[in-house]
Amino acid sequence: MTRTTYGDNLVVTDRGGVVENTHEIHAAVTDADGRLLFYVGNPHRITLIRSAAKPMQALAVVETGGADQSSFDSVDLALMCASHSSEERHVQRARQMLVKVGATEDDLRCGGQPSITPQVTEGWWRDGVTPTAVYNCCSGKHAGMLAGAKALGAPLTDYHLHDHPIQQRVKRAVEEVARLPPSEIIWGIDGCNMPAPAYPLISLSHSYALFAKASSDLGRDAATTERERWMGRIYDAMARHPEQVGGDGRFCTMLMEAFEGRLIGKLGADACYAIGVKESEETRRLGARGALGLAVKVGDGNYSILYAVLAHLLEQLRIGSSGEREALKAFHELKMVNSVGVQTGTVNFQYKLHSVL
């Protein structure tokens, strides 16, 4: 018989000391040269990166000239990279982006859905709001795609389909930033109806390190290509407008607010996550060259466990001060309490963070 697996890559929750749930963790920590520095589980796990692809999707859009032609500012850029909470500020901004593009909500090919934040959905129910496409957490990305399609002179209809010129640009941008041949990236369809790439965690981690490096290079006028400059601007947009990338109380927002520009972080659905950290004494201490990337996937798609693991990994790697990481305490020290507030168990980080160097 199969024994219950207790590998070296698990988070285990208990109740009264008895194992309740087990969650498999995979993580890769790399640098801007793509070298693997640390890992948990299988850093080569082929992973559907979902919305962690947004910075690369935004890159494809800005490289068409579409962002400039539509007069998108850095807040718009941040919303293109967002899985926002559909708060009023996000929905309004998405509407404004559509106006700038010269498109309407009818052009969006995503559907309406509940907010990622239950309190926001609760408010809609109270106020009788029916969420339409512009309320979709990916509406900024979709508005951006319309700008890209327009700049390419391609039809706005079907901008979400794999064969559309803007999606072919996305495909190439994802391949090139991941430094992978087309044959090593597999495409599915995302929750918001756009192509969704799958590739190894180590390459996702590398991609985010490249965004962080591009921002540093941009800041000291050392960016040598148009692409690097755009990657730096995308990083800066996310880092400067974290409230657009997630929302009130969301991990992405609180992480980037706490680190004040020193990193970007982005959630992907089903508990995938990527972080890019600018080069500093901290990243050099970890053996990184240029910048540091971190990519994580929880095997069963559990978000609470994902956030706890991210906060725990930042602590293990000593990225940021304890003061900065304090902002993530509620995510890190997951409270296992019942309906009357009694603590019933704990979260145990039983995985091993392997060092490669």
Place this chain on the structure above:
Amino acid sequence: MTRTTYGDNLVVTDRGGVVENTHEIHAAVTDADGRLLFYVGNPHRITLIRSAAKPMQALAVVETGGADQSSFDSVDLALMCASHSSEERHVQRARQMLVKVGATEDDLRCGGQPSITPQVTEGWWRDGVTPTAVYNCCSGKHAGMLAGAKALGAPLTDYHLHDHPIQQRVKRAVEEVARLPPSEIIWGIDGCNMPAPAYPLISLSHSYALFAKASSDLGRDAATTERERWMGRIYDAMARHPEQVGGDGRFCTMLMEAFEGRLIGKLGADACYAIGVKESEETRRLGARGALGLAVKVGDGNYSILYAVLAHLLEQLRIGSSGEREALKAFHELKMVNSVGVQTGTVNFQYKLHSVL
């Protein structure tokens, strides 16, 4: 490095053919003699059975004489075994039980919480309802415990604590029905603030087979002990009032409605489940003596996967007709669709159901 585990006890979801999430499954199929007939993963997994303990908790209450003294009928008995959806009929019934006991909502030691069914919670938000203790999905069980405490002449206060006389009765009932010594059962605290036992899945499966056997014996006047008669009545209460045990659209309710008295099924939080099937040609074909029990735990606590696995196991074991199992189709053939209704992937039952006999 750890390779991503693809054991023989997994459910795997994919997106465009790429593995998205993996879920570890453990299951035990036994008969009323406690013999293991089939299993998935580790049938001996020590599992916090959570609300799957409710028939045993109800047994402890009725054996105090408390149910009779409070004039509980079979609907009340069913609600004592429920993780109900807090629909109006459930909340009203729980209030009536409190009146019968001579207690008030202030005596309940569970807290209010959202309904298991989001649409019910949505209704509360629309109507400005704040869920109090009587709305808790376990309010029937808690009202029952008050009846038991009263029958024992014990204080109503603190009926939920491990040392209270009614909980000591529960402890003994759980041990005796599981046929396990006290040392093999570990107790935590449940979400509703009552003691929660943990023990091997195989023993949970056995317990439910015993409830099914008791109902058959009761029906043909062959029950020989007071306990057997009570176990038969608890089974019958659940089987006759499935709408009390869960709620509209809930798996427990739809399963029991479809099988019209031939089985009972009960959910436990964090994706544990137990089913007891009365002896029939079907159970004998599977090699069972007396009745059949089935217990399942999804390692990471995912409910959608749990329900899909249960429907799949019933099909694999050919329990019920295809017409009866049709009622569970929406749980079995989980639709992986996105915000505009496009199918994005599939659910793959990659586990092996091992036969022991």
